[in-house]
Amino acid sequence: MAMRRRTTELEIAMASGFAEKAFSTAANGGRVRADELRLASRVLKDGFRQVEISVPTMHCGGCMQKVEKGLAKLPGVSEARVNLTSKRVTVRWQDEGVPPPLVETLHSLGFEAHLTDAKADAKDHTFSELLRALAIAGFAAGNIMMLSVSVWTGADPATRDLFHWISAAIAVPALVYSGRIFFRSAWGALRRGHTNMDVPISIGVLLAFGLSLYETIHHGSHAYFDAAASLLFFLLIGRTLDHLMRERARTAVTGLANLAARGALVLRPDGTRVYTPVDDLKPGMTIQLSAGERIPVDARVISGQSNLDCSLVTGESLPRPASAGMLLQAGTMNLTGPLTIEAMSDAKDSFLAEMVRMMEAAEAGRSGFRRISDRAAQLYAPAVHTAAFLTFVGWMIATGDVHRAITVAIAVLIITCPCALGLAVPMVQVVAARRLFEKGILLKDGGALERLAEIDTVVLDKTGTLTLGAPRLLNGETLEPAIMALAARIAVHSQHPYARALAAFADGTDVSLLDDARITEVSGAGLEAHIGEHVYRLGRPSWAVAERVEAGAGRHSSNVVLSKDGKLLGAFEFSDPLRDGAAETLQELKQSGIAIEILSGDRAETVRRVAESLGIAFSSDVRPDGKVAHIGSLQDSGRKVLMVGDGLNDAPALVAAHASMAPASAADIGRNAADLVFLHESLMAVPQAFRIALSARKLVYQNLALAVIYNLCAVPIAIAGFVTPLVAAIAMSLSSLLVVANALRLRDGGRLGYFDAKTWDILPRLRPVARSA
Structure with a gap:
């Protein structure tokens, strides 16, 4: 952090x-x-x-x-x-x-505001209010519609007037209770000199009701109570579905938050123990953690040994050992034994809290597409009011019929509500963020999706990104079995990465070799075993042997030897294995026409060996400023670069790139600098995110096109007088539902479903407009 x-x-x-x-x-x-x-x-x-x-x-x-x-x-x-x-x-x-x-x-500005969301874990009152309003509007619309059918089929004037009055009596409570959701928002905007989407909706509903009441009082043959109630009903369907979708998108965040411990048992300096809420934990506090409890905050192990479930951090289900000095991240599970740990951060600054913030920030990214959508929606209300007024004036001039002019103007107000345009981009971003999370990828900025879909070059760091940063023994099969067995049995007593790599060869060896051994670990040097009258050392050559070691100096990233009484017995060479899915990832990116290269600060020979095995270009011994300069030169030549890195030295390059990704195991600064963070070990997260970004871009194009096409078709028809207020309400709601349904089709790059992507090839021309916006 x-x-x-x-x-x-x-x-x-x-x-x-x-x-x-x-x-x-x-x-x-x-x-x-x-x-x-x-x-x-x-x-x-x-x-x-x-x-x-x-x-x-x-x-x-x-x-x-x-x-x-x-x-x-x-x-x-x-x-x-x-x-x-x-x-x-x-x-x-x-x-x-x-x-x-x-x-x-x-x-x-007319908005309720809280410094903190005190209702985060409480009942969803907004959904309850929407559901009740929807039920009342649906009941009113259904009953009024049945009465209207009787009127339409030729009821006599007395029966018609009676049904109109009954319809008015049913419509009033629906208008007051269900309509207040829109009226409240519209009034809050108007009284401060602003406008929003709910203003034309409210005007349309009130005009439809007012005109219908006027006709009923004067025994007119037409009333539109059914249109007013149905408009509210269909609008509330769209708003309720939108609310549900946004809450579903937040289930990932809620799931992460639920991994947080509610509190911890704090050991006070006087020896007493008190259970303390997680929000009250402070750095430096000593915490006693039992098996089965989650780590409440980022901490360091003081004493004890246990196994940890680190799947939240690494995506791996295999337990990891924990011992004194090990750093722990909030949200991981303590599995087997008690631990005494020291808090290293507040709950709000922990690794888990950081992941929650990244997930919440994903939908808030302001891409170019979203700026276009928001600006259009902002200009829509005055445009709709103007169009409705001109329609009224035009019909008055053409026919002189006030009733007809008002009816057509109401239909224009209703049918041109910009709900579909307002939902076009954010719904895709919400669904894409959730799809990415399901793949173990956290999206920090919705605008990064747009940039990720444009990339044509991928630059990868080597250690910790393309490789795991965990050494693997290379020459184990070439050493004498007795030497290998002895080194492996000594190595099992250490958690050092090189020791763990050697310990993997301990299975099947003769355990009796070390029955009487006294083994100690010398910090920064290695392991020392006293077996009988002899001293065996496994570790650094300068410490393990009495004279300079030439054999086994090796070309590799480490140099570990085994000695007996200061004399060399064997040298061990290590390499860093590739991250899972590395070869498949590079192959898939190449098939997509993307150029790939390694950009590493490691030695040339080490980087060359990895690059040649994968068949890609590389640059080695590159300093952080050199990485930034290299990416800058690529982008100056017109390339769109995705940087994937994990180290402190990669942070400037991650910021400089067109888009960036980092593994969850990356340094804090690297995770903060990256646009996306993948939680699993596999590098397949890179092409998966790329596929989802491409699918999201296509769906954004489609949604914007659908919203524009709908309005281009609907507005002239409404102005021409071919649409009643009831039909306008249904059409407007269906356009919003169509945009939401289209966004829900987002998958991980497979078939997009009903639309052929080639149909929308002309739409990328919107991109320069998006940037200028």
């Missing part, structure tokens, strides 16, 4: 209390004290602070634009980015004294 300023104990105690409390705009007149905002924020580098604010009343692209622009205007604010899925806004500001009035500004 990035180093952060340590807070005082008083601040931490206060923060733990505030963590359980939401500071709503309803309380204290929408004001939040400066110290509350500072405690809820975290320190970043270069004098910046960052805080997440829950804004539960956001629901559309227009809301996102309003929130981001409103907060960005505040003094000191450098960035405000909305995550519509989690209904949060992340704000970064320059820490130069009094924090900016973030919550107050959101309140003035």
Whole structure:
């Protein structure tokens, strides 16, 4: 994790209390004290602070634009980015004294706001409200529709008037209860001089109801109570499905959060033990961890031995041994034995918390496509109002029939609602983020999907990326069996990577060889075994033997020897094995027409051996600034580079590349710099992410095209008067459902389903527009 300023104990105690409390705009007149905002924020580098604010009343692209622009205007604010899925806004500001009035500004814009999401684990009240409103609107629409059928089939005037009054009585409670979801949002925007998608919806519903009531009072033959109720019903279907999809997209985040321990048994200096909530754990605390418990925060083992389930970090199900000095990451499971550990970070700064933040940030990425979609949706409301007004004026001039002119204008208001356009891009990003997570890949920025789909060159680091960074014995079969057996039996007493590689050869050897041995490990040197009157040493040549060793100096990355009383018995050569799926990954990328090369700081001979075995180009002995320069030269020549690396020295290159990926085992800085992080050992995550990015781009093109085509067809038909308000409501809702359903077809690069991708070849021309936007 990035180093952060340590807070005082008083601040931490206060923060733990505030963590359980939401500071709503309803309380204290929408004001939040400066110290509350500072405690809820975290320190970043270069004098910046960052805080997440829950804004539960956001629901559309227009809301996102309003929130981001409103907060960005505040003094000191450098960035405000909305995550519509989690209904949060992340704000970064320059820490130069009094924090900016973030919550107050959101309140003035018409949004409820909380410093922390106190309802994260509570019941989903929004869904409950939507479901009740949907049920009432559906009941009203169904009953009014049945009464309307009777009117349409030729009821006499008295019966028609009676059915109209009954329809009005049914429509009123539906309008008041179900319609308030849209009316509340529209009024909140209008009273502050803004507009949003709910404004034309509300105007359309109220005009349809008002016109119908006027006709009923004056014994008219036409009433549109069925249109008003049905419009609410179909709109609520779309909004409920959208809410469900966003909550489903958050199940991955919820699943990660559920891996966090609720607390831990803390050992106090006076010897007493107290169970402490995980949010109250502080660096330096001593924790007693039993078998079967999860690591609550990033920690270091003080004493004890156990096996760990590290599948959260590595994707591997095989247990890993833990012993004194080993660093542990939050969320991993302690399997077999008790451990005494020392907390190294707060819960909010742990590895698990970092993964949750990366997953939440995925949908918030602002790609070029999304900027186009949001800008179009923002301009849509005034355009719709203008079109409806001109339609009314035109029909009045043409026919002089006020009833007909108002009916057509209402249909235009309803059918042109920009819901489909607003959902076109974010729904694809939500589904793509979930698909990637199912593959063990965390997406940190939705815009990275767009960049990843454009790459034509992949640059790979070697150690820890293309290879596992775990040594493997090369010459075990060429050594004498007795020497190999002795070295293996000594090596099982150490957890050093070279010792573990040797210990793999211990199976089947004669255990009695070391029955009376006294084996100790010398830090930084190796293992020393006293067998009878002889001393055996396994480790560094300079320590194990009495004179300089030439044999076995080796060309490889390590040099380990076995000696007896200072005399050389055998030398062991190691290499770093390729990461699982490396060859298949490179083959698949080559078949996709992507150029591949290794860019490593390792020695030329070591890199050459790996590169030649895989048949790809390489550069060796490259310093971090050299990696950045090399990637820059590739991109200056028109290449789109994907950098895959894991080390501290790869971080600048990860930032410089067009897109970047890192394994979960990478250094903290590398993970933070990368656009995507894959949790499993296999390198197949690279082509999998590339395939999903290509599929997502095709679906974005399709959704934008569907939204545009729908409006190009629907608007002229509505203006011409061929669409009733009821048909307009159905058509508008179906267009939104079509966009959502199209986004759900996203897979990992297989068949896209109903649409042939070649049909959409013209759509990549939108990309320059996206960049300019």
